[in-house]
Amino acid sequence: MRLVVVGISHHKAPVELRELVALESTQAARLAAELAEDGEAVCLSTCNRTELYLAGQDGAAAEARAVEALVRLSDAREAELTPFLYRLSDDEAALHLFRVSAGLDSMVPGEGEILGQVRAAYEAGVTGPLLDRAFRQALHAGRKARSETGIGEHPASVASVAAALAEQVFDDIRNRRVLLIGAGKTGESTARNFVSRGAAVSVVANRTPERARELADRFGGQPVALEDVERELERADVVVSSTSSRGFVLAREQVERAVRARRGRPLFLIDIAVPRDLDPAINDLEGCYLYNIDDLQAVVVENVAARMRHAARAEAIVASEAERFRLWRASLEVVPAIASLRARAEQIRAAELAKAETRLGRLSDGERETVESLTAQIVNKLLHLPTVRMKEAAAAPDGVVYADALRHLFGLGDDRAPENRQPR
Amino acid sequence: MAELLFWPALVAYAEAAVAFWGNARRPGTYGLLGTWGVRLGWLAQTGLLAAQAVRANGFPWDTWAGSLNLFVWLLVGAYLIWGCQARFRLLGLGVMPLVFGLLLLAWAGGGTAVGSESRYSDLFLVLHVGFVLAAFAGFTLAAALSGLYLWQEHQLKRHEGARMLRLRAPSLVSLDTLAGRTIAVALPALTLGIGAGLARLASDGGGLDPLMIFTGLAWLIYAVFLVVRYGLGWHGRRAAVLALLGFVLVILVRVGLPVTHFS
Numbered sequence: 001m002r003l004v005v006v007g008i009s010h011h012k013a014p015v016e017l018r019e020l021v022a023l024e025s026t027q028a029a030r031l032a033a034e035l036a037e038d039g040e041a042v043c044l045s046t047c048n049r050t051e052l053y054l055a056g057q058d059g060a061a062a063e064a065r066a067v068e069a070l071v072r073l074s075d076a077r078e079a080e081l082t083p084f085l086y087r088l089s090d091d092e093a094a095l096h097l098f099r100v101s102a103g104l105d106s107m108v109p110g111e112g113e114i115l116g117q118v119r120a121a122y123e124a125g126v127t128g129p130l131l132d133r134a135f136r137q138a139l140h141a142g143r144k145a146r147s148e149t150g151i152g153e154h155p156a157s158v159a160s161v162a163a164a165l166a167e168q169v170f171d172d173i174r175n176r177r178v179l180l181i182g183a184g185k186t187g188e189s190t191a192r193n194f195v196s197r198g199a200a201v202s203v204v205a206n207r208t209p210e211r212a213r214e215l216a217d218r219f220g221g222q223p224v225a226l227e228d229v230e231r232e233l234e235r236a237d238v239v240v241s242s243t244s245s246r247g248f249v250l251a252r253e254q255v256e257r258a259v260r261a262r263r264g265r266p267l268f269l270i271d272i273a274v275p276r277d278l279d280p281a282i283n284d285l286e287g288c289y290l291y292n293i294d295d296l297q298a299v300v301v302e303n304v305a306a307r308m309r310h311a312a313r314a315e316a317i318v319a320s321e322a323e324r325f326r327l328w329r330a331s332l333e334v335v336p337a338i339a340s341l342r343a344r345a346e347q348i349r350a351a352e353l354a355k356a357e358t359r360l361g362r363l364s365d366g367e368r369e370t371v372e373s374l375t376a377q378i379v380n381k382l383l384h385l386p387t388v389r390m391k392e393a394a395a396a397p398d399g400v401v402y403a404d405a406l407r408h409l410f411g412l413g414d415d416r417a418p419e420n421r422q423p424r
Numbered sequence: 425m426a427e428l429l430f431w432p433a434l435v436a437y438a439e440a441a442v443a444f445w446g447n448a449r450r451p452g453t454y455g456l457l458g459t460w461g462v463r464l465g466w467l468a469q470t471g472l473l474a475a476q477a478v479r480a481n482g483f484p485w486d487t488w489a490g491s492l493n494l495f496v497w498l499l500v501g502a503y504l505i506w507g508c509q510a511r512f513r514l515l516g517l518g519v520m521p522l523v524f525g526l527l528l529l530a531w532a533g534g535g536t537a538v539g540s541e542s543r544y545s546d547l548f549l550v551l552h553v554g555f556v557l558a559a560f561a562g563f564t565l566a567a568a569l570s571g572l573y574l575w576q577e578h579q580l581k582r583h584e585g586a587r588m589l590r591l592r593a594p595s596l597v598s599l600d601t602l603a604g605r606t607i608a609v610a611l612p613a614l615t616l617g618i619g620a621g622l623a624r625l626a627s628d629g630g631g632l633d634p635l636m637i638f639t640g641l642a643w644l645i646y647a648v649f650l651v652v653r654y655g656l657g658w659h660g661r662r663a664a665v666l667a668l669l670g671f672v673l674v675i676l677v678r679v680g681l682p683v684t685h686f687s
Contacts, residue, residue, distance in 0.1 A: 266597065
């Protein structure tokens, strides 16, 4: 059984190409069913990668099917797509999957979403013994890398850093009121991160009323004019500002007036606009914590560096899991030979017992059971050590030689798949 | 033999202090070790205090060292109520070295001995010492919370975001709320302690001493704290500074105790 992965990712391919081969969950499930044929297939598609994992008796055919599928999705010719593709097989493919699952192959090392995406792909795929084991072990490796190292601990995007810092102020940001000033994309994604943690965007202020209303509807908040922002400051807990205004949208004096009415409640302000929207002097006010885009970026850079430091340990964990998978896969090669040997031994035992039937006829049922059990135990004990040794030997590069020797010595039939038979 | 319980208590508190220091550098297992150090140390000290109570002829903590021993126990007990939560481990870094030092001081002063003779023993004294020390333990914790609040606020203002996210101290709102609640519980205890002391003074005679005046001032500051916090909405930095100001008086009272009450 061969394991193959063909993929395209942020390492080589530009976003224009990645978006062509990106798959939604239903498409991924459909493609997996189509690619599996009589084998196994899982399609993993995220914003940074699309990877097709296939397992089957014919590795080359599986790889060709995967490449053809990606070519079809991208609408490009194979020659155009080839420079952006990577193709890995067997142990390398498994190691790659484990690294992906642990977030070690991600744009931001240790990013948290990939583990869920791998799980979703696995659940939507067509799995058999090989991919089932590979994906379960990949998920285990991903969880282990996260729990035993700090690779996923520190937030590594501007939006998540902003939300994590707000949690340092408020503890729980659930039900906190977010005031969104401006309808820029960055501001919206930052606000969305707050919403995903349970906060509510209660007010959206924008120069264009239509855009404010549109965004407010999307978040379930109230639209207000920019001029009314000061009034809203009294009730907000978090302010996210990202307008394209040339001057300050909020001056220190405006916030100072609001602070008096807030009776000591803290206010966390995020200014992601360039040029800045919020007067830097606001940070000097008691209970006000103002972070601009540079402050947040500095935290991101430091956190990514911290994640990189943890990555070496996570790599070791992943490598050890990949080695366990390799041993398991290698043992699969000798399993048919061991099964044949055991079947042959059982056949001999049953035949010899049948031959002795006339002599055993006088035995009581209890005595007959004892003879059955005794002969079975002798066979088991004789075969136990060779079985263990065979499984150990299977991990070695010449493991297949032991399986061949076993077949030869005991006159067993060739139980391997045709493509695994090597001429000697 | 029961005196030997002092050592496991001291060692466990020391281990907790070191572990919390380690936890500040690399959060995780060290924090867990620290929490267990506090728990085991407190259990050992509880055993020691129980032995002292059983074997003493009267109230066993009527010396400054003995009262220090009881104070440490109350302080750790109060910390244990919520200090085991992962986010409050950073507070242990401030509390446990203090606990270790004070327990060592109590031992040096003979406050951990078992079976000592008591000079005073009446209900008023038990209530007075018990309530005042419990209140002081609460004020000490409130001061630690307020100190941590000011440190964390300073970090936030200076945009030391990465360090804060690494250390994961309790949030400003949690620290502020908890300090307020601790003082709200400790102040009535101090009031009862002072009341018991005054009742004893009235029955046995005697005059006011500077320590009583400082205690009264501390009471006043904490009363003002509660009024401005819950009445006028003082939160955050101003409330933290006021709590620390009250604690300065608590330290003065604690330091002055051997001179005025136990001389």
